[in-house]
Amino acid sequence: MAAGSAALGVADLPTDAAGPQTAEIELIVNGRSRRLELDTRTSLLDALREHLQLTGTKKGCNQGACGACTVLLDGRRVNSCLTLALMHDGAHITTVEGLARGDALHPVQAAFIEHDGFQCGYCTPGQIMSAVACIAEGHTGSDDEIRAWMSGNICRCGAYPGIVAAVAQAARAG
């Protein structure tokens, strides 16, 4: 692979590019209103992790391939790394921190523990958020259907059998 400044296209960069710009938004995160002043470049993921210290949501690939950053945005599962926080002024966000009720785990969290749906645990918050949505969407009719509709979440440890079992059980208990 050849390298070089011509390929970089650096000469094409606007030299008078404006500096960093900020804007203020409100996010309702796990039921709580949070006002944030953010650089326009801030992803929803970075807003949660770096500005609200909600580090349960993980940064894996940061390009929408792994699903570790999955949260619920107005009730729908999304990759928080692939969207800008500013695009969601006033939106309701649910992160993994928002699932348990006090000390009582969400049924999907409990099912992941019961079925060993993880090894290192890094992908687990994204798996769990995706599973909550997968169950709500009704895509848990068979193990194959669960695999297909959970395929946006990668587990590098390969804990898939436990994940599928956990989702199936939580769906049945649902």
Next chain:
Amino acid sequence: MHPFSFHAAATEQEAIAEAAAGGRYIAGGTTLVDLMREEVERPRRLIDINRLPLRDVHVQDDGLVIGALARMSDVARDPATAQVQPLIVDALVEGASPQIRNMASIGGNLLQRVRCSYFRTLDAPCNKRTPGSGCSAIGGANSGHALFGTSVHCVATHPSDLAVALVALDAVILTRGPGGARRFPVEALYRMPGETPHLEHTLEPGEMIVEIRVPHGSYARRARYLKVRDRASYEFAVVSVAVAMDIDGGIVRDVRLAAGGVGTMPWRLRGSEAVLTGRQSGRAAWRDAAERAIDGAQPLVGNHFKVELLRRTVVRALEMVGGAA
């Protein structure tokens, strides 16, 4: 990521005026945000169009109407769409992941940029990213690249599954922009790379896709999108085939065929349609159609296998829709 200013447009007029002045539309953002982070895309002003009322999906007398800001998942789970155009639902569900389908808009899906790894690698020459710098794929890793519509300047495939289905179904795009409203076939949205691979579509500056219309056809309800890929789900196509076929009394009355993963744009297989129309349905016809599908293929060093794979995928898709007898 380079700095940019951001504006959420309240009206379509406002959005178009902003874009005509140099702003870049953002809808779902699943392609654009990713490429901005890689610094392949460097817009200086983003115009968020998500508040515009362009999300409606409904069926009318002359066809299916899809708002450009409807999300892939909204269309995929719409019962009316499933009834009149199952091919579209098939293609949508086979694309991306559930999370991305919840974010990505229909208009943005059609305008998504190529997945060629050299396009995304800033230190590799790429004519699409930096015109005149050369194409790294032609002498490099090109197993994922195109057989049709290529030039000596670019061989990247168009990645959209939905676009393959829409091109097969003769879908039409409605746009609005500084120059007024336009209406043209989805197929005419795309440009082959030729001498100008950095120009991928035929939209004017500030022109916005507002709606997709898919005409009803006797072939529409008997349809299938067959996607062959390196894993069972959440992967781009190696080869895909969209087929919609009207068979009556064992005779193919009308058929639409298009392929993905093999062209620099969604690739309509009109020669195969001509071979099939009026023929007795069955394996002999399917094989002839597949033979015609690979006519004119220009394989690269790494993607010769796609010629045979396309042939087999056409046969298999036709069997699934029209029977294997």
